[in-house]
Amino acid sequence: MQARNLIGSGLLAVGMLLAGCGGTPVDEATQVQDIGVREDAIPDCSGLDYEYTYYSDATKSTVTGGRGCSCGAWFSWGRTSSFYDYYSGTCF
Secondary structure (H helix, E strand, O other), X not given: OXXXXXXXXXXXXXXHHHHHXXXXXXXXXXXXXXXXXXXXXXXXXXXXXXXXXXEOOOOOOOEEEEEEEEOOEEEEEEXXXXXXXXXXXXXX
């Protein structure tokens, strides 16, 4: 029984090596090389009013960034962190 498991494991290892572990080849034409030129879609936030304000630490004395939506206008600046305040309001 152990010999069967050993042979099966060996065949599996050889098969994975020959198949390249099953990964698909990367299409270089569709890959963006420089992440600085990547553009993602802006979220649709029509009718929403909310804001996250991010801070450098738990004292919340130094603002590091903000994200949110102001009645249809998406904004994002700075950097996020684990320390934040959340505000939510109503669009008129």
